[in-house]
Amino acid sequence: MKLSHYPRGVSSLQSHSGLISSNLQAVAKQLADNQQLLSSLVAYPLPQYPSAQAHLLEHLLRTKLEPEVEEWVEKGQEIAQHHSQGRYKGLSESDRDELWRWAPLAANDEIRKQNWEGDYTMAEKESGIEHVETGLKRELQEPLDADDHDHGEDGAESDEADDDEEDIVEIRRKPNAPGLEFDLSTAKRPTTQMSIENIFRFMVTGSTAPGRPP
Structure with missing residues (x-):
């Protein structure tokens, strides 16, 4: 088999697989x-031998294979026997098509059973999260529903917007009259990012202005 038209890593992969096989x-x-x-x-x-490692000793001295491993060995021996007799031809085209039709549906069913972005699984939420023993010291929050999640995002955005704003009180003299007058306005805080040079300067000197002592 010539590998001149394949990526350079393919030949290395083939040599490693041949070494493992040998x-x-x-x-x-x-x-x-x-x-x-x-x-x-x-x-x-x-x-x-330490008695505290008895479970490890039992595992090492096990004379029979694990049930799952024994099943794998039987399947491997069966496939090898079919290969040696020339009877094993792999999946037929209809079986392969049936497998590809079944796999996406089965994967979607498993995906719907899980809450991939939450701290709890769907089964734990249905049975009650107060009964879940996580072993963690921090308190986990119950995931929000879709409506609560949208409301929480809106609230977070409004809080961020409030953080970016600050109130300014302007004091000036009244025109053509004694006394002072006040004017309350809202100004946006500057949100420009520091340059990498200023970040390094602040890390070393504690100052953001060039030439300015910390």
Whole structure:
């Protein structure tokens, strides 16, 4: 297979996959050659082994495969047997089309069951968030509904707008009359960003003006 028309990383990927495949074949050969010896060995822990790690010891000395792993092995052996006999041809075109029709619907069903932007799942909200044990010390807020969310955004925007404004009281003398008069107006605060040079200057000197001491 020539890879001159493919990206440069493809050849590296192919070489790595070939290396992994050869290593797996070597391991499989060693297991097959020493199957009788490995199946007759009996492992047991020494008295010095810490009892606090008993669960790890049970996992290491497990003689049977996990149920899920055993199922994977059976499927792999079945596929290998079909391959060796030339009977395995993969999915038919109709089965592949059926799979592609089923997959988007199943994915959408799973997506609707979750609240991807909230602190709680849909099932936790339905059963009551007060019963959820998160193990966190901070208090989580119950997610808002759509109407409350829109109202909250409007309120946040209005608060931000208020923060950008400040009241100015102007004092001046009354024309052609004794005394003072006051005028209240609202001015926008400047929202221009500092340049990167001023940011660095403030970090070093504590001053934003060039040549000005901190």
